[in-house]
Amino acid sequence: MNKIFSKPTEDPLWLKLTLGIIAVGFIAIMLLMPLVLVFKEALASGVRTFFSAMVEPDTLAAVKLSLLAAAIAVPLNTVFGIAAAWSIAKFDFRGKTFLVTLIDLPFSVSPVVAGLVYVLVFGMQGWLGPTLAGYDIRVLFALPGIVLATIFVTFPFVARELIPLMVDQGRDEEEAAATLGASGFQTFMRVTLPNIKWGLLYGILLCNARALGEFGAVSVLSGHIRGQTNTMPLHVELLYNNYDYTGAFAVAALLAMLALLTLALKSFLEWRYADELAASHRH
Amino acid sequence: MSAIGVKLVLPKSRHVLPGFRLSLGFTIFYLTSLVLIPLLALVLRPFELGLDGMWNAISTPRVLASLRLSFGTALAAALIDSVFGFIIAWVLVRYRFPGRALLDAVIDLPFALPTAVAGIALSTLYAPTGWIGSILIEYGIKVAYTPWGVLVAMVFISLPFTVRTVQPVLAEVGHDIEEAAATLGATRLQTIARVVMPMMLPAILTGAAMAFARAAGEYGSIIFIAGNIPAVSEIAPLLIVIKLEQYDYAGASAIGVVMLTASFIMLLALNGLQSWAAKHR
């Protein structure tokens, strides 16, 4: 270590130590402590209580609902992300920057606003609610509403990951394939997809993590029917407000484990395709 | 052979590739039906109050205080995260030490962890009975159920944005420029201040802007820790929910429109920033 100290372009050791301690300390206090606390509280009344809280029917229903909502929202946003990236990266047209801004918009809109907009469209006081009710179609307080809110908050995730990546890769390869007589579908499957598959996976992963964890937007239009329209994060709140701390933290721990799994997969992807990813993260 | 012939014959058109209409059409359809039309419903709703009514709905002291809290605290959180985010990125990129990969992976935790989980964890941690809260209370500092709690939650959820925007750029800047500066006789401090920092500025600003946008709209993690006292620790998104609970759809939408406008301006600024950054690289 002392040898490095003598290098003119290196930070002196004292600075390294100071910055290192600040960085590690900040991460430990701000990020790791809450995580540790979740597991500690979940296991506070023993492993048995933890597992019995997990297999409680309402908890299982919440898990099922969250997975179902994500299973619908994520593929739809994936198809959208691919279509958007294809049109934006492979073609030139006017208003492209504006389109990208609009695609980004849901990312910076408050989740509560995301829930509110669907209440205004599909609520009985809203635009379409009374008409749809006439046909007995229910959007709010049912699966469709929860899926819509999930789609909204995870809207740009795949597109944001793919657009810079595909812009960076240009269109030469696809054009070559097309001129060689490949159909559009063949071009996409054989040329584009292999180039973007890791970035795509990465986007899907982020999209999925957010979809499973969304709280604010879903909370506005779920109706909180136990065992029916309560998603996992809403179930955490419900248990927490019911003096059932162990239960709340047990479900929270389950969600935290999903988060950790996401992080592990993400780190793996970053390691696996570091070069491709660098492109998408060059803002 | 014929393929080459075709290529020679075809003019270099921007529509060599198929699927332009299909992909753009689908993109615009999906965007319009799921995002733009619902947002239009939000923007139009407050007009039933009339312009005066709209202004009255958002100019009450309570609403103004909540907007000030949401945006002001988000700004503070973005500043804090920019400083610590830069230090963390610096340490992760420049130093080699055991456990670095693990530290790197953990940065994205706030992103992957559901906000409700973060909320109950943070409020338990910072309550006067919690691990951190019980230490701070000795010094008379209260975090949970005060505006400081809002700040803590915002710093937590938007940290990844500042680290992740700075990190790749810092990795790209590399040592050679610094070495060149050092060879030219610059001190370490001069090198950092005059060479590295200007190159990093666009990335730092972008990260800060993203952190700000995320923090200003945050709801789930904050409501558990804020105490939600009107005009003191009540954030704007919560006030939207409260207005809704009072059947005041137009009033709720009016606050929503203010927040939407702010985030839209933020995004335009971000895009401008990014194209400016692209020119300066």
Next chain:
Amino acid sequence: MKRILSLLAAVGMLAATTAGFSANAALAADVQLLNVSYDPTRGLYQEINKAFAAQQKSKGDNVTISNSHGGSGSQARSVIDGLQADVVTLALAADLDAISKNGKLLRADWQKRLPQNSSPYTSTIIFLVRKGNPKQVRDWNDLVKPDVQVITPNPKTSGGARWAYLAAWDYAAKQPSGNGDKAKTFVANLYKNVPVLDSGARGSTVTFTKRGIGDVLLSWENEAHLVLKEAGGDQYKILYPSRSILAEPPVAIVDKNVDRKKTRATAEAYLHFLYTPQAQEIEARNYYRPRNPQILAKYRKQFPDIALSTINGAFGGWAKAQAVHFGDGGVFDQIYQPGR
């Protein structure tokens, strides 16, 4: 050929009867109700639902009841926005009035359709203090002392908090020299002592118990008993102030929804069931004051007799109290101005 035809006819008839039978069975046997309720009633309705389902089963009907719980105001908002509630069992009449007025989902005279103002059980607002009552709180006037911290939720969003607010107001107004202005000052001083204003009763209870904040929790009587049961031992103590308010949580059928879902008969039976001795017993066990005098007498020990004002007597009904105190720009908004 003939045989085939007759076989076909037989099969057809069989199919028709089966179809008819199963259609009949669907009408009679499988009814699903959604009860949209407020936060603290979770335990209560779990028991009630079980008992009601058993009772219907003996009549040959299969009734499944789902429950949704949340802040009373937010639950009413969901029903207005289209949550398909068959019955609503909320914290205060104002929220049902809102469903009637904003959503036109139930008749304006809903409160007259069931006995006792459509409230099968009542409750009141009491004090919960910590072990040994370190701040020596006895009555409402102790809550405005500068060193006492009071925990109560936000009256704008919580039903229980509105009852608590009105109870405090009523106490001040009924003092020997009390009047409206003095009551306003009293309530304003009380809310100066509130460090955390949660959005619901449950949030406040968590703040008081788990977070250790505050000296007094203004709580539903039933909530306070739950806390005692949950905490065990003598960590907390229930105090009865000299006077409080008679809280009447109302129940009603959501006419539009039951007519559309064809569940009116079962929904009505469900609400009437709440007044039966069997259900009143369950309500008393869950610390709600039953209307049935015999059962109330049986549980008298857990429901001390204190002076209780009624909303109609002291405030001229919910519609008026709501507009004067909790509407936008109302008294609560005036006393809770920023920058104080």
